[in-house]
Amino acid sequence: MHILLVEDDPLIASGIAAGLAAQGMTVDPVGTAAHAEAMLGTIAFDVMILDLGLPDEDGLLLLRRLRAREVTIPVLVLTARDAVSDRVAGLQAGADDYLVKPFDLRELSARLHAMLRRASGRSSNLIRHGVLVYDPDAALAWVNDTPVELSRRERALLSTLLLNKGRVLTAGQLKDSIYGMSDELESNALNVHIHHLRRKLGNDIVETVRGLGYRLGAAAPVDPPLSGSRQ
Structure with missing residues (x-):
C-alpha cells in the first residue's frame, strides 16, 4: 500500500x-x-x-x-x-x-x-488468485495452503498486481507502488522483485506485456481445494 x-x-x-x-x-x-x-x-x-x-x-x-x-x-x-x-x-x-x-x-x-x-470491492481481507491466497492486513501469503515468505517490496508488488487484476501496469506505475519518493532505486530493482515473485509464487504470477508493462498472470487452478483454515 x-x-x-x-x-x-x-x-x-x-x-x-x-x-x-x-x-x-x-x-x-x-x-x-x-x-x-x-x-x-x-x-x-x-x-x-x-x-x-x-x-x-x-x-x-x-x-x-x-x-x-x-x-x-x-x-x-x-x-x-x-x-x-x-x-x-x-x-x-x-x-x-x-x-x-x-x-x-x-x-x-x-x-x-x-x-x-x-x-476494491472486497468483502474479505483475503485475496484469492487460484492456488494463491494473500492477506494484505497480516502481510501473509500461501500457495497451495503452504506459507510463503515475501519481503516488504515483494508484498507491495504482489498486492498492486492483485488489486489491479486484468490491468496492464507500466514499470513506472509498479515502481510508484513499492517505492517512496525518498527511496534510492537501482535501475534493475523492479526486475529483481519480479524475478523473486516468480521464483516463490510460480513463473506465471507476473505476465510481461511486451512494450507496455506487466500484469497479473493467469491463476493456477485450485486443486485440491484450500483447507478450511482460510476459507
Whole structure:
C-alpha cells in the first residue's frame, strides 16, 4: 500500500511513516496542502492520510477541492478535532474515514486496510488468485495452503498486481507502488522483485506485456481445494 501522508508536524509524520513502513507500507510524507496536491498529480497513491490543521490551508478545503475534481483516492482524516460536528464535516467533505489524535497505530493500520478493501470491492481481507491466497492486513501469503515468505517490496508488488487484476501496469506505475519518493532505486530493482515473485509464487504470477508493462498472470487452478483454515 502506497500512502500519501499529509501532516505538518515532523515528529508525528516520522512516527506514522516509520510505524506503517514496519508493517510493509510505503509512506510519502508532505507538510502542506499544496505539496499534497502536487504529489497527487504525479504519483498514483492507494490512500491518503490527511491532517486538517495544515499551515497553508485547512485540510477540509483541500479535500473538498479534490472531490470536486472527482479525485477518488480513499482519504482518512487524522486530526485532533474531536467534536461530532467536526467528524460530520469531514465525512460530508468526502472523507472515507475519520480518526482522532491521539490514536493507536494498529487501529490506523486496520482502518487503512479496510478503506482499501472497500475501494476494491472486497468483502474479505483475503485475496484469492487460484492456488494463491494473500492477506494484505497480516502481510501473509500461501500457495497451495503452504506459507510463503515475501519481503516488504515483494508484498507491495504482489498486492498492486492483485488489486489491479486484468490491468496492464507500466514499470513506472509498479515502481510508484513499492517505492517512496525518498527511496534510492537501482535501475534493475523492479526486475529483481519480479524475478523473486516468480521464483516463490510460480513463473506465471507476473505476465510481461511486451512494450507496455506487466500484469497479473493467469491463476493456477485450485486443486485440491484450500483447507478450511482460510476459507
